[in-house]
Amino acid sequence: MQFLTRRAYAGSLLCVLVALGGCGDDAKRPVRDGGTLTVLSGSDVDFLDPGHTVFAQGMQVAAATQRPLFGYRPGDPSTIVPDMAAASPVVSDGGRTITVRLRRGVRFSPPVSREVRSQDVAYALERFFSVNVSGPYMGYFSDLVGAPSAPTRGVKPIRGITTPDDHTIVFRLRAATSASFIGALTMPASAAVPEDYARPFDAKNPSTYNTHVVATGPYMVRNDAAGRTVGYQAGRLIELVRNPNWRASTDRRPAHLNAIRIRTNASDATVTSRQVLTGSHVVYAVPPPGSVLKELSKGRWSGQAVRAPSGDFRFVPINTTIKPFDRLDVRKAILAVFDRDATRQARGGAASGPIATHFLAPGIPGHDEAGGARGSGADYLANEDGDLALAKRYMQRAGYASGSYTGDEEFLVVGGNTVTERNVAEVVKAQYEKLGFKIRLRIVPDDALFTNWCSVPAKKVLSCSGIAWLRDFSDPEPMLKPVFAGSAIAKPSGNTNFSQLDDPAINTAMAKARLLAGQARATAWGQIDTMIVGQAAAIPLQWDDFTLIQAKDVNGVASTTFGSFDLSYTALK
Incomplete structure (x- = not known):
């Protein structure tokens, strides 16, 4: 998961660059x-720490300075290729064991200046679980045998990671979740960290590595x-x-x-x-x-x-813990009234990407299974310009006889401070106001939008106006689970389930889908996408072209x- 600040092409002079080429x-x-x-x-x-970065700018620097076990070529975001690994992983034990051979000749920069060993990769993942590093996506590696359920004090060995020799590392999992685990090995967290050099820095809280x-x-x-x-x-x-x-x-x-x-x-x-x-x-x-x-x-x-094409979805979460947005019909009313094309126009029009009808973007497994471009057929997403009459009917079903909110409470919407994000935030505010909601709009620096506001449940933010959820790897699980699973709700900070949706049926479906592979996996996650749309916990705005x-x-x-x-x-x- 990353925030952008992370796809319908407009104009013959714009093209997809997938190698050393260009337009014109x-x-x-x-x-x-x-x-x-x-x-x-x-x-x-x-x-800069590969075990700690998660935002787009940090990932850009990590892509130039670090080598995870696996990665992607720029023009092919769906095929995992070896990076620091010498070859594709070997999966055994019904998807519970993964063996990786390391490439020889990969060396650390000065002042370490020695060859990377498998123990350096093991240490990188073990430090990821320490409270001093507190890696931001520990859930991707939580199925390792012996993985701690909470950050540890100091760096502790993990039984599910073994290094038979200097160029072999073996991962043992508690469940058959090798598909998502291998995908996570494309993330910077699997880049080697030299224990002999880094341990003194990692002993401090926070780590000074x-x-x-x-x-x-x-x-x-x-x-x-x-x-x-x-x-x-x-x-x-x-x-x-x-x-x-x-x-x-x-x-x-x-x-x-x-x-x-x-x-x-x-x-x-x-x-x-x-x-x-x-x-x-x-x-x-x-x-x-x-x-x-x-x-x-x-x-x-x-x-x-x-x-x-980015593979991401851009959305506006609705905090389901704030009354009256804990009522499904109120949330459906917001989705129905929302002019999604207005936010797209604020981002540059059709050139910025197609209007979304659900969350999994084109190119991500499960997109077609969730209805493709048409979506689930939900009436409250049928009109990309919004449908005020339908929205009012949903408000009436929620108990508001006039079709509009009649309370005096003021609700908080937070947006970024760039020109584009300010404009988008104003559009979001206007959509709520169509149904009588009083909105207090707060504009904050982009780098504080998530760390200080959207990911802090105690701030009681109803909606963050400009979130794009970028793929960490090409799989539906990291696109949906961190954003909509009840287990992803985190307090006091670091929360990524901005809607704080905790639906038992969705949670159960996700737990089952994690164990699947291939077409069965795509089908299951596509159905989960449809279930999330059915809970109207967020407004899907568009699938970005960047x-x-x-x-x-x-x-x-x-x-x-x-x-x-x-x-x-x-x-x-």
Whole structure:
């Protein structure tokens, strides 16, 4: 799971970049090795530590600096390929045992400068469960035999992880959940962490490995002789330089660039977009505002748009614990009245992606089984522009004779502070007000939207206005379980079930679907998607296409995994 800030194509000049190619004649110019790329972003990474990062910007840096066991090529987000692993995993014992052989010759960056061993991968996952690291998606690895049910004090061995030799690691699971477990091994948490170097940092709470992190990928955060990441200036700059111990013969990444400067204080999206479109050797880390997207869709800035389907769903959660939204008919009324196209227009119109009718996006197993583009056929999602008359009938069924809310309570909606997110938040506020709800809109910095508000149940947020749930890997379970399972509700913070939906039938169906594979798995999760729509716990807005922009002399390659440029594939022309 990640937040974006993470797909219907508009305009012949926009295309999907899946390799070193582009749009327009200029994009056909050959790429070159070397040079420095500047990446502009309006927000910082959450963490540099691969065991702690979960937001898109952190994942972008991790993709350039770390090597998990498995991963995806930029243009194929559905096929898992070996990364630090030497080959595909071997699954045995009916899906309960997974054996992975490590690639030889992968080395840590200075100051560690030695070959990666299987024990380093074991330590990376064990530290993930420690309270000092407290990995953000521990649930993906909770089926390991001996995995703790809560974060441990200090890093503890996990019985289900064994290392028969320096290049073999074996995972034993309590249940036959190898499908999702292998998918989770594409996440940064499976990137090796050298215990002999990191343990003193991990002994502190919180771990300080974040400011001493070493790399296994082609790039590293610039550091000093002691390993301190002096190239990281919080809220300002991240300097990535070549990892001198990286060998191209061990990696599929071309790693064309010599250095990458990520400026994290480019807060004005419109100004930043102009700087990129008229600049040199520069890209924008996130999609530009809707006004720029509309220019691109009309043919301006030929060859400077990089576009790809994200596989994510964008939605507005409805907090089901706040009265009267604990009533199903009230929630159905909100879905019925909601003008989903209005939020899409605020994001740039049809160029930003198709209107969603449920949650699993095209390309994710279970999408077709949940009804495809048509969806479940629920009447309260039939009109993408909203249906006020139908909404009022649902309010009447909920006990409001006038068809509108008659109470005096004010409800909190929170939105991000970029131009686009402010506009979206205003649209969301207006939809509630159509049915008489009094809304207090609070605009907060994007990097605080989730950490300080949406994921803190005590804040009593009715809706966060601009959430996109990005795929961690191409499977329906991580798309639905963290967002709608009762077990995902977390307090006092770190909650990802923003609706706080805790439906016994959905919880049971999810527990059964986790054990399935292949078509049976897709069918089961598609049915769960339909069940979630039936509970009207969130408004499905759209399935994002993400569009990124670059200077004319950049050949950008988009990652559909984290919704930004893949810096290990991007090059200068």
